Amino acid sequence: MKGKQSPKKLVELVFAIPTERSFYYLVPDELLDLAQVGVRAVAPIGKRILTGFIINVIDEKEFSKELEKISLKELKEIEDILDPIPFFDEKFLNFARWIADYYFSSLGEVLEAAVPAGTDVETKKIIVVDPNYIFEEIRNTDPSRTNYLKLLRILSEKEEHSFSELKKKLKKEGIQSNINYYLSKLEKKGLASIFLEKRKPIVKVKKEKVVELGDLSFEEFSELVSKLEKRSIKQVNVLVTLFAAKDKKMRQSELIAKTKASSQVIKALAKKKFIKITEVEVKREYVELYQEEKKEIKLTEDQEKAINIISKSIDENKFDIFLIHGVTASGKTQIYLELIDNVLKQGKTALYLVPEIALTPQIIRRIKNRFGDLVGVLHSKLSPGERFDEWRSVIKQDYKIVIGPRSAVFAPLKNIGLIVVDEEHDSSYKQSENAPYYHGRDTAIMRGKVENAVVVLGSATPSLESYFNAMSGKYKLIELKKRIDDAVMPVINLIDLRKEKEDNRMIGSFSQTMIDKIKRTLEKNEKVIILQNRRGFATYVICPDCGYTELCKNCSVTLTYHLIKKEYVCHYCNYSKKELSACPVCGSLEIKYKGIGTQRVEDELEQIIPGSRIARMDLDTTQRKYSFSKILNDFGEGKYNILLGTQMVAKGLDFPDVTFVGVVSAESTMLIPDFRSAEKTFQLLSQVAGRAGRSKLQGEVAIQTYRPESYTLQFVQQNDYYGFYQREIIEREEAKYPPFYKLALVEFKSANITQVKRAATEFHKFLKYDKKIIEVLGPAPAYLAKLSGRYRWHIIIKSNRAYDPNGNYLHNILKQAINEYQEKVKKVSNVKMIVDIDPVSTI
Structure with a gap:
């Protein structure tokens, strides 16, 4: 058998499948030089072709040790290797093994999480049908077989379907079982053909053609132009444009745009060897649109003290965990930047984690203002191509700093000296969609341990677990109790909605007290942030005559009404349906929209305060690339004077002219039946309150609530994290919950x-x-x-x-x-x- 007579190498692979076992493969001669630990290999597994990860390479002399476990005759060959250089080393592999073991996932699933989506080779299941035969099957099928008929109708739409696409469409119809059973029946009847097709990566290295003038002296060039002038003026234009270009070369697309010549003209010149065409790799650059002036910062005594304490551990190459508990606007970000500067001077790299994309525009700009092209960005708002190119640049060590959300913990940085976990308390650090179900903060700590790096956790409202670890000595605690720039903590008022209603002082979702405060702020040409942690217009729809409510057909939740699209939407599975004109049960026309979403708040504010300029920032308005940056830019420049949104507006935003923050409903997180609901409420309200008065202008916060006596709200009002911690830690111990x-x-x-x-x-x-x-x-x-x-x-x-x-x-x-x-x-x-x-x- 060719390639299996005298193998020179075996490789051990793991795949992104839920199994702990690894698989052995032979390496064909043409791939021997590329087969190494840390690269991806394409290989057959069962009937499929998948991309796996090489975790071990076994040379000829080591075969005897391995042959006890495997039979060479049974081994297949790998088909290809995707990476020219490794993206993980032994340190990273140890880190990945820990995640796999701790979070009950496979090593392959962990390594897959470290790779940009769309870069794998794999086989896909394809279903091919003749729509005419499917239509006939529909006519002959009993109408009571609703799920089967839904599948048939989707299949009748076109001839070819991928299995994943079919599953998505059926999921929207509420069908998630028996799909394979139905397809196998159709195949037996001769109504469908099912086969596996090898699909190449969606994302590849981008290449562009570059045209370069041949090696001609000025005299030779002039003579050539004279000869061509009478025959082809287009060829002359190309040559003259190249002669004038820098280094006498130009991208082909730019050359065609400038000269209006066709690609055939360029090919003709290349054929005559007057020019040469080469392909070069082009990096897809991520450009952060958010702009902010670079400021000269004078460090406070507390900041300098914190930097000196942490730098000592960095200088000693010592793994340490620090928790910086600093009030909002106490200058934590500046401490991170100074520490990054310190590790770069020592020839090390830094990893900076943020909880989600909403935080990154301002942070990216501040880090890039300081460190320029040394900064790489990895997050979900990048295009697949941009993310792939950023990832490859990290592997090539073009970047010394990587910033991103939880998945950036897998960035292939070498020689890490510092890992920063900003807003470490945030629940979005937890992966909940797919395996591995890791926590970004905790995995960052383990990465720091593996890399022998310093880990800095920072928050104005640390998680109870982190603060408990600091109090018990597991982490080193640094407290920043004052704001920088002589700024003072905002005054926080609780507005009792029971009393406001009793006094007839409610206008829609707003109390008159809140409206008066917003108006006074705008009159002073200062800005306002409003938090309502529910998107949409109304959180549920009800018929007052019979009690009918619109429920999601896939989930045990009510549908949220969205005014702009006039539809009901499930915020868990995205199922949607058009707005009702009458109750489907009793026919009543008195459909009521209850609950408060950001769309309703926006609508009410526009009516109550005419002329106010409102920017809404929630999942509905930030789907597009750069949408966060554009909203924040426009708000910072004064195009808007009210920024309204969900919890996105509570995280990390720093605008010196925001002096008032209003919370429409404190109950949105408080009443969730979860052991962390009080903690999450305290964190959310304290964080959004911290957006007010971050300069010399005094800040004010108003929180509307039906439960002002709640201990959570009382501690928020007093800016008292430690008091809340002491009270909540007792509740946790009694209820037998973390820590x-x-x-x-x-x-x-x-x-x-x-x-x-x-x-x-x-x-x-x-x-x-x-x-x-x-x-x-x-x-x-x-x-x-x-x-x-x-x-x-x-x-x-x-x-x-x-x-x-x-x-x-x-x-x-x-x-x-x-x-x-x-x-x-x-x-x-x-x-x-x-x-x-x-x-x-x-x-």
């Missing part, structure tokens, strides 16, 4: 409620534990019992840290239960099990 207990949430989900219940019940039987250490809640339906067409059941496992400080006992009983469940229970059809370690929410 005193470690949590694991095991979720089962399926389109079939009977199957999901059975799977959860069966798994629960395999949990064997010491009741002194472990407490188990469930199995039971999740609070949101159905999402995206799937029913959800939860088992919550609590481990007492007094007996299990590192969570090893919890991990061991979970591993044992998972292994027994997979071995002894026949796989429950279409039930997905997710193990979420350290969940940020249990709903």
Whole structure:
């Protein structure tokens, strides 16, 4: 067998599939030089072709050790190698192994999370049909078989469908089970052909043609032009333009645009060897539109003290964890920048994590103002091509600083000296969509440990776990209790909506007190930020005559009304339907729109304060690239004087002329049935309050609430984080939640409620534990019992840290239960099990 007679190398691969095992492959001669640890290889696995990651290379002399485990005759060859140089090394591999083990995912899934989307080679399932035969099948099918008919109607739309595209369309129709069963039946009937097709990466290196003038002296060039003038003036224009260009070369696209010549003219000149055409790689540059003047900063005594303490650990090449607890506008960002400067001077690199994209425009601009082209950006708003090119530039060590959200923790930086986790308390650091279900803050700490780097966590409202770790000495605590530039903390007022209603002082969602404060601020030519942490117009729709409400057909939630598109939308699965003109149950025309979303608040403000210039910043207005930057630019330049939005407006924004912040409803997060709801409410309100008065202008905050007596709101009003911490930590200990207990949430989900219940019940039987250490809640339906067409059941496992400080006992009983469940229970059809370690929410 060619290539398998005397193999020179074997490689060990892992794939982004949920299995702990690795796979061995032979390396064909033409790929021997490229096969190394840290690159991706394309290889067959079963009937499919997938992109895997080389984690081990075995040379001829080492075969004897490995041959006990594998048979060379059974091995297949890898087909290709995608990376010219490795993107991970042994340090990174150790880091990835820790994530895989700790978060119950496969090593391949972790490494896949480190790679830009769209760069893999894999096979896709393709379904081909003849629409005419499908139409005939529709006519012959019993109308009661609604799901099958929905599939047939989608198939009838065109001849070729990818399986993933088909699944997405059926998901919108609320169908997530029996798809393969229906397709196999259609294939047996001869109505569909199903095959696997190898698909190349969507994102590739971008190349452009460059045209260069041949090596001609001035005399030779003049003679050539004279000869061509009479025959082809277009060729002459090309030659003259190139002669005048820098280095006598130009991009072909630019050359054609300038001379109006066709590509055929250029090819003709190249054929005569008067010019030469080469292909060069072109980097797709991400340009941050948000602009801000570079300011000269004078450090405060507290800032200098913090920098000196942390720099000592950096200078000693020592892994350390610092928590900077600084009030809003205390200058934490400037401390980060000075520390980055220190590590760069030592020839090291820095990683700067932010919780989400809303924070990055201002932060990116400030870091780029300071460090220029040394800064790379990795986040979801980049185009796939831009993200790929930024990632490759990091691998080539073109950047010394990388900034981005949680996924940037996987950036292939070398020699890291500092990792900053800004706003470390933020729940968006937790990955919840796909495996691995990691926490960006905690994985950053582990990356720091692996890299022997200093990790700096920063927040005005640290998570209870982080502050507890600082108080117990696990982290080193640095406190910044004063704002910089002589700014003072804003005055915070609680507006009791019960009293405002009683006194007839409500105008829509606003109290007269709040409206008066907004008007006074605008009259002084100062700016306002308004927070309402719900998007849309109305959070639910109800018929007052019969009580009918519009529910999502895929989720156990009400639909939100969106005024602009006049439709009802589910904010969990994006299912939507057009606005009702009458109640579908009783026919009443008195449909009521209840609850308050950002669209309603915007609409009311425009009517109450005519002439106000309002920018709305929520998920609906920030879908497009650069939308964040444009809104923030326009607000900063004064095109808008009110910035209204969801929690996006609470994070990291720094505008010196914002002097008033209003919160429409404090209850939006407070009443969620989750153990972190009080903490999240305190953090959100304290953070948004911190946007006011960040310069010498006094700031003011007004929070509307029906529960002003709540201890959470009382501590917000007093700007008292430590008081809140002391009260909340007692509640956590009594209720057996973090930081005193470690949590694991095991979720089962399926389109079939009977199957999901059975799977959860069966798994629960395999949990064997010491009741002194472990407490188990469930199995039971999740609070949101159905999402995206799937029913959800939860088992919550609590481990007492007094007996299990590192969570090893919890991990061991979970591993044992998972292994027994997979071995002894026949796989429950279409039930997905997710193990979420350290969940940020249990709903």
